Amino acid sequence: MHIIVLGAGVTGISTAWYLRQAGHEVTVIDRQPAAGLETSFANGGQISVSHAEPWANPGAPLKVLKWLMREDAPLLFRLRADAAQWRWGLQFLRECTPGRTAHNIRNIVSLGLYSRAKLRALRRDLGLDYDQRTQGILHFYTSEAEYEAAQEPARIMREQGCELDMKTPDECVAIEPALAQCRAQIVGGSMTPSDESGDAHKFTQALAARCAAAGVRFRYDTRILGLEREGGAISRVITANADGVVSRLAADRFVLCMGSFSRALARDLGVSLNIYPAKGYSVTLPVIAPQHSYQVSLTDDEYKLVFSRLGDRLRIAGTAELNGYDTALNLVRCEAIVRRTRELFPQMTDGQGAQFWTGLRPATPSNLPYIGQSAVANLYLNTGHGTLGWTHACGSAAALADLVDGRRPELDYAFTAATQQSALMQPKFAA
CATH class of the missing domain: 3.50.50.60 (FAD/NAD(P)-binding domain)
Incomplete structure (x- = not known):
């Protein structure tokens, strides 16, 4: 055909x-x-089977309300006279029940495991090189409440075959020594050693x-x-x-x-x-302090940011803004990513040489x-x-x-x- x-x-x-x-x-x-x-073009770079808890989960409605007026919020609904946005939002709320969340996690994990295996086969068979790293993904938490809330989704992911282990703060630092710069803030983490990262572009x-x-x-x-x-x-x-x-x-x-x-x-x-566009941002920084720069791909739960090492570049990406098809860079949101990065890794970067990017992720409520x-x-x-x-x-x-x-x-x-x-x-x- x-x-x-x-x-x-x-x-x-x-x-x-x-x-x-x-x-x-x-x-x-x-x-x-x-x-x-x-x-x-410039996404977060993670091949993340473990990133399986959907935005729509039982804790999401209160978070969205809390973030509603914050320009630098991780998930920002910029309410518009847009019927598609309101339909999407109403369905999003329906997906926030425990039963729907569990169903969606199972599907996301199943697709992720299958997809990661297909990617590995392609890389092996075609000899593709895209700054890939196979050191896993470490998800760290700076909130006790969020760390506790992560236990049940982690259990569902493990039931579906996702290799995911909860870690103490010291174990997180042992996996990624660069986290020593923010050890006092970390309350725990989870490690998926089979996850990967690489340059999608x-x-x-x-x-x-x-x-x-x-x-x-x-x-x-x-x-x-x-x-x-x-x-x-x-x-x-x-x-x-x-x-x-x-x-x-x-x-x-x-x-x-x-x-x-x-x-x-x-x-x-x-x-x-x-489908509604969720505008995401990324910042790409040069490696200027190799001894203080992360090697393992990371996820910061508190700010919903992901960190990937792409050769001699550091990619930090995240946040979502539901604001139609606008692709203009919002410097407040860009600078919030750099500020958080410097808070976590003060010895890694001075923020100079940052390249900002934004793209429209095609999001479904589930x-x-x-x-x-x-x-x-x-x-x-x-x-x-x-x-x-x-x-x-x-x-x-x-x-x-x-x-x-x-x-x-x-x-x-x-x-x-x-x-x-x-x-x-x-x-x-x-x-």
């Missing part, structure tokens, strides 16, 4: 790879001049090159204007190149991998996806991405990965390729299917 993949981020490129390996003719379309230049571009060598065709600098339907199926995608020349490209199947922009394109086809068939017969979905697009990219793509070919994927996950969809789609309970 000829399959067109809409979007060339880490999810779209991974999807193109697995579809091509399954023997399909594949074309990738993206408005950028190369792969991985939007949300995949470098990975995406390296895999795109392998896709091209394998015969995948790319149409960069090409805007997607819409999809034409004939009967109950899509017949063509309408595009415009950099010169404004409009084309109509036919295919047998189409896969939607456009992140936060998936919702608008799907809506025109009568498919409602509950944190579960849409993977599978849509209500339109030949339109498939691989979108809505939120903060875990890098973690889940390879597994989502491999599973999607199976679904396109009518095979059952090798994991238990709440895949979307045309028979499950309602007016406002949500990933359903796994079988």
Whole structure:
């Protein structure tokens, strides 16, 4: 079959790879001049199966209220006259029950374990290099209440097969000596030794090159204007190149991998996806004090920040701002990340040379991405990965390729299917 993949981020490129390996003719379309230049460009860098507790959890509503007026809040709802934002927010509240949280954790862990295994196989088979580190991820807590609240999610993750061990403050410092700079603040931690980190942008571009060598065709600098339907199926995608020349490209199947922009394109086809952009920030700093810089990837629970070492660069990322499709840098939020980094690691950086970036994460209320068939017969979905697009990219793509070919994927996950969809789609309970 000829399959067109809409979007060339880490999810779209991974999807193109697995579809091509399954023997399909594949074309990738993206408005950028190369792969991985939007949300995949400068994310936190973690392959984090352990980052499985969704934003929507029993403790979230009170936190959101507390953070509502704080410009530097880890999760900031900037309320707007936007029906999509309010629908998303109401569903978010429904996902905060203990039962829904446990269900979502199980799905997120299942997809994460599968995806990490697929990434490792790709790295081994293709010899990919993307500043990867395989030293695990250490999640540290500076609040006793948050550390205690983490025990039950950790138990559920372990039941699902996630290797996760709770640690004392001294054990945290033993794992990552750079934490000695903030030892007095740490009340405990958790370690997932099998988790990894790496540069998603470098990975995406390296895999795109392998896709091209394998015969995948790319149409960069090409805007997607819409999809034409004939009967109950899509017949063509309408595009415009950099010169404004409009084309109509036919295919047998189409896969939607456009992140936060998936919702608008799907809506025109009568498919409602509950995806809303969660604007995230990252700061990249040069390593100026190697002896005081972290080596192990870290997660700061209190400020919802992740820290990754990418060669001679330090990447710190986090926070989420629900404010529509605005991509302007907010210096208050940027500087809050640098300030927290200097509080934790005063000997590591002076904040000079910071490179700021922001991107729109395609968030669903449950944190579960849409993977599978849509209500339109030949339109498939691989979108809505939120903060875990890098973690889940390879597994989502491999599973999607199976679904396109009518095979059952090798994991238990709440895949979307045309028979499950309602007016406002949500990933359903796994079988």
